[in-house]
Amino acid sequence: MSLETALPSPRILLGPGPSSVSPRVLEALGRNPIGYLDPELFTLLDELRADLRTLFGTKNDFTIPLTGTGMAGMECSFVNLIEPGDNVVIGVNGFFGGRMVEICKRLGANVTVVDATWGQIIEPGKFYDAVRSLESVKLVAVVHAETSTGVRQPLEPIAEITHDRGALFVVDAVTSLGGIPVNIDECDVDVCYSGTQKCVGAPPGLSPISVSDAAFAVSKARKSAVPNWYYDWQLLRNYYDAPHAYHHTVPVNLLFALREALSEIVDEGLEARYKRHRDVSAQLMTGLAKLGIQPFANPEYRLPTLNSVVIPESVQDEVAVRKRLLYEFGLEIGGGLGELKGKIWRIGTMGASATRRNVALLLIALEHILN
């Protein structure tokens, strides 16, 4: 008879996600499951969806915890809207903008890329020029918080340009939701998706997504069926709303955990939570500056949730540094993605990981390794 599986080593997760999860949320995760048609589950889902609306800053009825990770939210957003031949405009100033392009192309869209150097924001004027150059535009999409660069893209000017052209505005908030204000109604965003494992404080496996009535109507008016049964909005809506028609077996334990994480957010208060993320990030950057480590992202648009920093020239082997952090101290930080591989580190201070203690531990460990 084999022994039980090995316990994972204790980790302090300060990478690009997942973040560490609080004991309270982990306790909820491990509760006994209930059925996907249990009346108690629908009560839980209604409460959870209400809290998600608060977090997104929206009144959108169709706001749900999609089964799947943040990337599932991206797939789901585009597959419901795009039909072959549609013109779409996508902002690319990092790795995840590039993924939007890839998904939209696979769905048969004509993609116009609006780009900027990684680490910088994309100037709204570029979106203006792009949408003006096209006969019609189905949607404009942008990443709010680029996990690959640590840059926050201002949304309002792009929303205005998008809606003036009669298009829908799709926003990736994977690394912002729960860590900095998102406020999609105020910013006039039509579709916004995120993940639970970063600033929201729950384990990975769910993608909060919110869809405006206008976007939902565009999807309903498609000529062709959504080529993805699993992520079809209308089918999902028939389950999450009455008549609660069976669609798939929702991951009830992840829902327990997300419900608890959202309850934690309510307890902390949104403003206090955003302030905590700002304070802890400031503590980190101050400490790193003393070690000669400088921010990578444009300071004006630097995210407090995902801190990208330039690897000092004195570091010969950046992978070895991260390995020592992990194996000697149980501290995880992230390397660069795509063209930034080997050039930057990405240090997440998100959700339950965003504490003064964690940053203090990381700073002394880094000092120990680098000196």
Next chain:
Amino acid sequence: MSLETALPSPRILLGPGPSSVSPRVLEALGRNPIGYLDPELFTLLDELRADLRTLFGTKNDFTIPLTGTGMAGMECSFVNLIEPGDNVVIGVNGFFGGRMVEICKRLGANVTVVDATWGQIIEPGKFYDAVRSLESVKLVAVVHAETSTGVRQPLEPIAEITHDRGALFVVDAVTSLGGIPVNIDECDVDVCYSGTQKCVGAPPGLSPISVSDAAFAVSKARKSAVPNWYYDWQLLRNYYDAPHAYHHTVPVNLLFALREALSEIVDEGLEARYKRHRDVSAQLMTGLAKLGIQPFANPEYRLPTLNSVVIPESVQDEVAVRKRLLYEFGLEIGGGLGELKGKIWRIGTMGASATRRNVALLLIALEHILN
């Protein structure tokens, strides 16, 4: 400050899934998460994938715990293989065969349906006639264990007919894997998917899937890109195998739980586990017969995992019976799906739910309510 979220009421899950989960698996579920590139995670995934191969009865290298539920496994299987205009043959003798048709149509396939009355198996001769009538056939698909009817479809004859025609054989094993033998290599199945929340004994949210080299090669030789980035086999393979390229943030807590559930299966032994499912199902059916409740499925092909039974004529309001079971005794059983709504009950005896105690409780509660 709000209180912590309400604890779910204790439930004994004897519906069509999810099943109850053992304390050992729930403990693993609630462990502290680790990162998606943590070397410990890849060790865990390698062990987990080896155990999944044993469970599927396969040597297929590409055997993974797909992020998503059983229905995600269905979506993933078809979207990687089907290109618009492909001919596919699908067996429909229940609700889930119908879903296969729906998904394949959305992907642009020409679907030939081979059907049988719900509750019966589909005769292999019907598949023979269907594949012979077509100029070419991309794949043949069938549900091994129909959750809507409780019928086990024999696979071998269909596999032979399929491969004689040069097509791929796709099998849904959502309600069989872990409860009755699946043995996909022996049965010559090319693609097989399941869920974790039924006979495997883990919470919902993952879909074990196994793909033969032949099927993988067909997908790689497509003319068009897979129109689903999230479930593209090649991209998934690049993550699960070396070089472990980032794809999405895998739901690490669900992986902890699945690893533990598979370890439990190894401890119990496959044969002992299948016998437990048979014994508990026999106990249930014997007890139900004493209450005048008869099996719905053809006895020769009756599943021991999902027991479908005809609702007695004496029952005026079957929904009320299920509500009383749930609210008074915490016992969940399922109603009929589709055309069987109101006509049958579906009683799952799967995974950790398949115990003599649970069946004894259900029988006395049913007797109490019905008499």
